[in-house]
Amino acid sequence: xxxxxxxxxxxxxxVGLFAxxxxxxxxxxxxxxxxxxxxxxxxxxxxxxxPIYDIPSRVKITGQELTDDLLAxxxxxxxxxxxxxxxxxxTKLETNEWIVETSxxxxxxxxxxxxxxxxxxxxxxxxxxxxxxxxxxxxxxYAVRNKSLFEKKKxxxxxxxxxALDWTNELSKIADVTxxxxxxxxxxAPDSVSKMLELEKDKKINFLLGQIDNLEDLKNGQINVIVKxxxxxxxxxxxxxxxxxxxxxxxxxxxxxxxxxxxxxxxxDTEKFETSVSSIFAxxxxxxxxxxxxxxxxxxxxxxxxxxxxxxxxxxxxxNVFRYTTSSKELQKKLNS
Amino acid sequence: xxxxxxxxxxxxxxxxxxxxxxxxEILRDAGLDIEAxxxxxxxxxxxxxxxxxxxxxxxxxxxxxxxxxxxxxxxxKDTSRLSCQINLSDDLDGIELELAPD
Numbered sequence: 462x463x464x465x466x467x468x469x470x471x472x473x474x475x476v477g478l479f480a481x482x483x484x485x486x487x488x489x490x491x492x493x494x495x496x497x498x499x500x501x502x503x504x505x506x507x508x509x510x511x512p513i514y515d516i517p518s519r520v521k522i523t524g525q526e527l528t529d530d531l532l533a534x535x536x537x538x539x540x541x542x543x544x545x546x547x548x549x550x551x552t553k554l555e556t557n558e559w560i561v562e563t564s565x566x567x568x569x570x571x572x573x574x575x576x577x578x579x580x581x582x583x584x585x586x587x588x589x590x591x592x593x594x595x596x597x598x599x600x601x602x603y604a605v606r607n608k609s610l611f612e613k614k615k616x617x618x619x620x621x622x623x624x625a626l627d628w629t630n631e632l633s634k635i636a637d638v639t640x641x642x643x644x645x646x647x648x649x650a651p652d653s654v655s656k657m658l659e660l661e662k663d664k665k666i667n668f669l670l671g672q673i674d675n676l677e678d679l680k681n682g683q684i685n686v687i688v689k690x691x692x693x694x695x696x697x698x699x700x701x702x703x704x705x706x707x708x709x710x711x712x713x714x715x716x717x718x719x720x721x722x723x724x725x726x727x728x729x730d731t732e733k734f735e736t737s738v739s740s741i742f743a744x745x746x747x748x749x750x751x752x753x754x755x756x757x758x759x760x761x762x763x764x765x766x767x768x769x770x771x772x773x774x775x776x777x778x779x780x781n782v783f784r785y786t787t788s789s790k791e792l793q794k795k796l797n798s
Numbered sequence: 799x800x801x802x803x804x805x806x807x808x809x810x811x812x813x814x815x816x817x818x819x820x821x822x823e824i825l826r827d828a829g830l831d832i833e834a835x836x837x838x839x840x841x842x843x844x845x846x847x848x849x850x851x852x853x854x855x856x857x858x859x860x861x862x863x864x865x866x867x868x869x870x871x872x873x874x875k876d877t878s879r880l881s882c883q884i885n886l887s888d889d890l891d892g893i894e895l896e897l898a899p900d
Contacts, residue, residue, distance in 0.1 A: 503835075507839075507841040508836060589900055622869060643874050672874060706870045707870035709842075710835055
């Protein structure tokens with residue numbers, strides 16, 4: 462089934478969320494796609510509790526507060542969010558519309574695409590050890606999709622955050638789990654930490670102080686994790702290694718869409734913020750133009766101008782009458798509904 | 799002030815620092831391969847460096863926030879620091895460091 466909308470916004474960070482609002486003011490409907498499990502992008506994922514001081518009129522606001530307010534501001538326009546998925550492929554139709562396909566096999570058709578992807582999609586950080594790519598998804602697992610894979614297996618989980626601790630506690634029910642971390646302090650939620658320590662006390666899991674030094678493919682379905690603690694090294698043979706070192710950002714499939722790039726940024730004009738491909742726009746940290754400043758407020762400005770051009774693609778026969786939210790009865794009705 | 803950096807390939811760079819910047823800002827603006835994804839607010843671990851032994855005691859101490867973010871870094875050593883948390887000052891003239899793996 463193909464879902465239809467006017468505009469597909471890629472990225473649900475602050476600029477993507479404000480784009481929904483600016484497009485909505487012009488009666489343009491949106492679907493929004495993001496690889497994280499929640500909207501907010503870097504603001505919600507990297508620094509939800511940290512203060513931001515340069516949003517006009519907001520003396521001080523945290524990343525999460527900004528996200529919540531932008532979501533509320535976009536809400537009257539009924540955006541449809543597609544979370545936990547990445548756009549993998551785009552195809553242009555004869556009608557000049559686009560079909561976007563996501564990693565969850567969703568297909569969405571729209572007249573324009575707005576890329577508001579910040580520094581790219583968040584993906585798990587991988588171990589910086591070369592030559593083990595072939596074990597990824599086999600012995601090395603960065604995201605658990607199917608728990609039963611680990612049943613009665615010997616696994617090593619590495620890290621000290623929520624993912625590492627939550628999976629240690631959960632998988633201890635079905636697998637032989639060793640948790641390894643570089644220190645015996647954890648930044649995960651206190652509840653998960655005390656649960657893990659209890660499991661360790663009851664010998665339901667094993668805790669190991671150390672870091673990954675190297676890996677070895679044992680070619681029998683297992684891998685040897687060479688573990689280092691200070692100057693001491695030892696071998697640790699396991700079926701699965703689950704490293705949880707947080708997330709990093711990658712441009713991903715966008716790099717292959719034929720857009721003119723400037724290093725890892727998408728070149729746009731400063732009138733419409735359109736890319737080298739017509740009806741594809743790029744706003745926020747992901748774009749590049751002379752004088753670009755990577756600020757949320759620049760992204761907001763870019764969203765407003767982008768929306769003007771999207772209107773022309775979405776309603777080629779209609780005249781766009783410029784209106785202020787303060788004076789337009791029609792807009793107020795929509796915003797207060 | 800000078801900053802002496804060894805990159806991941808072992809190449810040496812001598813950078814000009816200034817006392818109003820963080821170490822990360824100088825490394826990033828010099829075009830070295832340092833991601834600094836969060837922009838310097840100690841919310842990721844992508845500006846991880848190893849400070850040369852003799853310099854480690856001269857720089858501002860790391861706080862709990864930084865120690866906790868280092869949990870997301872690979873191959874953390876006693877000399878590991880997040881470069882965005884190091885405030886440069888004139889007494890750090892000549893500081894030597896190495897980029898950590900990414």
